[in-house]
């Protein structure tokens with residue numbers, strides 16, 4: 001049954017679960033009260049905004065490359081230092097996709113607990129009956145530690161959801177956890193991708209944890225502020241919580257707050273040539 005505190009038809013995502021895990025109050029403000037962005041996230045504002053826009057365009061360029069648009073056309077769009085560097089790194093990297101079926105901007109949805117959970121993938125590359133590789137492009141300012149990425153909701157949700165809802169990609173047979181691997185490719189650290197294989201124990205752990213977390217949120221009526229006030233420096237809801245009026249800087253940003261918002265494919269404008 002849908003909790004009255006959540007909007008009707010609410011579908012969970014790695015992003016909303018991460019918000020709740022970081023700060024229940026942030027989840028409430030963003031997803032229940034649906035407040036827009038009342039404060040800047042990071043200083044300097046323009047630099048951060050530009051990097052986020054560049055990150056979105058980079059995702060679109062890679063997607064267009066993967067569906068076959070010519071590199072010469074796409075390369076013209078790499079007209080800033082960041083985009084030029086990321087694009088050059090992308091074109092120069094061997095992603096070992098030969099022999100795979102590739103699905104870009106794929107969305108999977110499955111019931112978890114009393115709600116629906118969705119995952120939006122940059123790329124899933126499949127060798128039917130053998131392996132499935134989940135690729136995610138990151139334009140982070142700093143490369144995070146493996147332990148930190150392993151604990152991210154994205155890592156847990158994306159692998160679990162491919163098991164739960166990916167059978168149609170595998171001739172109707174659900175992928176076994178052992179067949180799945182998630183790879184974060186960092187555009188600024190092209191030779192240091194992070195690999196996260198999967199196994200049945202991890203899948204059971206993730207499924208149980210996600211079910212528990214989603215049901216907990218659905219039954220919640222009280223959303224406390226995080227006790228870790230470091231998270232507030234990069235949070236746009238600071239003014240609602242009396243947690244400071246000044247945004248954190250990109251230079252001070254540690255790996256707990258990489259300078260990249262979640263990419264929402266629906267919000268990325270189509271590339272015009």
Ligand code: SF4
Pocket residue numbers: 023024025026029225226231232235236237238239240241243
């Ligand atoms: S400012 Fe801090 S307490 Fe308030 S929503 Fe953001 S992270 Fe949570």
